[in-house]
Amino acid sequence: MSERIPVLRIGDVLLVSIQTDLEDQSVLDLQEDLAERIVETGAQGVVIDITALEIVDSFVGRMLATTAAISRILDAETVLVGMRPAVAITLVELGLSLGGVRTALSLERGLAMLGRAGGVGAGRA
Amino acid sequence: MITAPAVPEGEQQTLPIASNDDVVRARQLVRTLAQQCKLSLVDQTKLVTAASELARNTLVHGNGGTMRVGLVDKGGRRGVSAVFQDTGPGIPDLELALTDGWTSGGGMGLGLSGARRLTDEFAIDTEVGRGTVVTVVKWTR
Amino acid sequence: MAERQESERLVKLLSQQGDVLVGRWIEGVSHTLRGRLSVLELDRELRELYSALVEGLRAGGPDWRGEGWSEVRALLTELSRNRARQGFSPTETATAVFALKELLVPDTDTSQQDFAAYLELNRLVDALGLFTVETYSKTREEIIGAQAEQLLELSTPVVKLWDGVVAVPLVGTLDSARTQVVMEKLLQTLVDTGSEQAIIDITGVPAVDTEVAQHLLKTVVAARLMGAECTISGIRPQIAQTIVALGIQFGDIVTKATLADALKHALRRIGTSPEAAAATVRGAR
Ligand SMILES: Nc1ncnc2c1ncn2[C@@H]1O[C@H](COP(=O)(O)OP(=O)(O)O)[C@@H](O)[C@H]1O
Ligand SMILES: [Mg+2]
Numbered sequence: 001m002s003e004r005i006p007v008l009r010i011g012d013v014l015l016v017s018i019q020t021d022l023e024d025q026s027v028l029d030l031q032e033d034l035a036e037r038i039v040e041t042g043a044q045g046v047v048i049d050i051t052a053l054e055i056v057d058s059f060v061g062r063m064l065a066t067t068a069a070i071s072r073i074l075d076a077e078t079v080l081v082g083m084r085p086a087v088a089i090t091l092v093e094l095g096l097s098l099g100g101v102r103t104a105l106s107l108e109r110g111l112a113m114l115g116r117a118g119g120v121g122a123g124r125a
Numbered sequence: 126m127i128t129a130p131a132v133p134e135g136e137q138q139t140l141p142i143a144s145n146d147d148v149v150r151a152r153q154l155v156r157t158l159a160q161q162c163k164l165s166l167v168d169q170t171k172l173v174t175a176a177s178e179l180a181r182n183t184l185v186h187g188n189g190g191t192m193r194v195g196l197v198d199k200g201g202r203r204g205v206s207a208v209f210q211d212t213g214p215g216i217p218d219l220e221l222a223l224t225d226g227w228t229s230g231g232g233m234g235l236g237l238s239g240a241r242r243l244t245d246e247f248a249i250d251t252e253v254g255r256g257t258v259v260t261v262v263k264w265t266r
Numbered sequence: 267m268a269e270r271q272e273s274e275r276l277v278k279l280l281s282q283q284g285d286v287l288v289g290r291w292i293e294g295v296s297h298t299l300r301g302r303l304s305v306l307e308l309d310r311e312l313r314e315l316y317s318a319l320v321e322g323l324r325a326g327g328p329d330w331r332g333e334g335w336s337e338v339r340a341l342l343t344e345l346s347r348n349r350a351r352q353g354f355s356p357t358e359t360a361t362a363v364f365a366l367k368e369l370l371v372p373d374t375d376t377s378q379q380d381f382a383a384y385l386e387l388n389r390l391v392d393a394l395g396l397f398t399v400e401t402y403s404k405t406r407e408e409i410i411g412a413q414a415e416q417l418l419e420l421s422t423p424v425v426k427l428w429d430g431v432v433a434v435p436l437v438g439t440l441d442s443a444r445t446q447v448v449m450e451k452l453l454q455t456l457v458d459t460g461s462e463q464a465i466i467d468i469t470g471v472p473a474v475d476t477e478v479a480q481h482l483l484k485t486v487v488a489a490r491l492m493g494a495e496c497t498i499s500g501i502r503p504q505i506a507q508t509i510v511a512l513g514i515q516f517g518d519i520v521t522k523a524t525l526a527d528a529l530k531h532a533l534r535r536i537g538t539s540p541e542a543a544a545a546t547v548r549g550a551r
Pocket of ligand 1: 186216223235
């Protein structure tokens with residue numbers, strides 16, 4: 001049995017905060033859950049917060065890229081927030097640059113970014 | 126490929142890799158050793174990421190196996206070594222398997238090539254029908 | 267085994283008037299260190315070493331690399347490391363060990379057996395002395411390495427230019443190790459200051475090699491993964507040529523001629539007009 005990561009809804013945005021080192025099945029479950037919830041809620045945006053993650057390998061990296069691609073097809077924008085410097089340096093060396101994924105320094109900035117893009121919420125001055 | 130002789134320092138630990146949870150445990154064990162060895166945060170992250178890729182390969186492509194890790198010493202320089210061993214199908218074309226983006230199916234094809242870039246020493250011993258042994262070492266800077 | 271006998275004989279010789287011999291040894295060594303180490307500390311150190319030595323000979327025989335000698339090796343390692351850290355010279359450090367030879371001096375009355383034991387002691391002390399020097403130099407290397415790293419940290423300031431904009435002006439020849447350290451620091455500063463704009467200014471860098479250019483490139487991509495943007499300013503014509511000649515893809519990376527241009531660009535990107543920023547600065551004066 002793998003644990004499921006909670007997907008929170010804040011207005012038009014779905015928020016996922018990955019708090020622990022996930023085993024591969026949980027990663028796949030999360031990808032699936034997110035797609036379902038986007039359709040179910042009609043969400044315009046998805047924020048994935050990885051501030052707590054100490055590594056991102058190619059398996060998690062692929063999930064992030066795939067989720068961004070899926071949500072785009074479902075008319076939602078994905079923003080990845082909080083990647084640590086060491087994780088970013090390692091991911092680049094691994095050979096993944098997540099070209100199609102939007103990123104932000106913090107959760108706050110990520111939410112603001114979606115606000116600007118989709119007309120949801122206040123946006124940034 | 127050649128592995129430079131590195132002297133094991135202290136005891137080596139062996140972990141079975143038979144499930145997704147074992148891959149998580151492998152990452153955690155390597156992290157603990159990398160911290161003990163006082164690798165920099167970036168180097169710790171690189172090594173743990175490489176270990177994650179290799180442990181997953183042992184599980185997925187090698188049908189399960191073991192990881193043996195420990196601290197090593199070479200001429201006063203300390204490091205962490207990790208050896209991933211399986212008795213799976215082996216790798217028929219090593220050069221191809223080490224190509225960025227090449228996968229025999231389902232993956233991103235960055236595990237082997239990425240792990241090589243992320244570590245200081247990288248060696249593969251593989252034989253079709255017999256299995257695969259991948260050894261990596263990360264040294265303190 | 268002949269050597270065994272000699273070790274046993276040595277144990278006897280060294281234990282017979284043990285206290286007198288240790289005292290003489292400590293006195294001799296303390297003389298060479300000219301009071302730069304406390305007498306108490308030296309006393310404790312050498313007494314411990316002396317009993318370990320006798321015990322090593324008793325248990326381990328002449329094989330100083332063996333199991334029975336592990337205590338001696340541990341104590342010698344500690345001694346050498348301490349001396350290296352305290353700034354004693356290699357000679358001063360090794361002399362402590364070599365002075366052991368002077369404890370037993372053969373004369374015309376010395377029996378054949380004792381003479382053999384004396385030679386055995388000489389052989390052992392030589393080996394242990396070299397071991398000490400080796401440990402000493404290893405420690406010195408570690409210290410120098412650590413200092414070099416600290417210097418590296420100091421010589422690469424990451425500065426906050428504006429709220430949301432940080433910059434690192436690089437000066438001098440960049441090697442791969444230094445570039446890596448700087449880039450890690452730059453990325454960490456982005457997080458610490460919550461800045462979305464980073465400027466790498468290489469006006470003061472005469473040339474780059476492939477590896478350094480790759481590091482710069484990777485840093486820009488890593489910054490992007492973290493949600494920040496990087497601008498590279500001050501690329502000299504020669505470096506531009508290198509980059510093209512090496513076939514390195516700089517892709518859609520933003521480059522500017524000068525640091526000032528890069529700052530203007532960064533300010534615009536965070537939604538502050540350079541003119542407004544300039545006005546604020548003037549107002550503050
Ligand atoms: N332990 C192994 N046993 C057998 N084949 C392996 C092993 N590790 C890697 N391979 C082969 O090498 C290929 C490349 O591996 P990798 O770079 O990790 O990519 P991925 O796992 O994403 O396919 C795999 O697709 C597989 O065919
Ligand atoms: Mg793989």
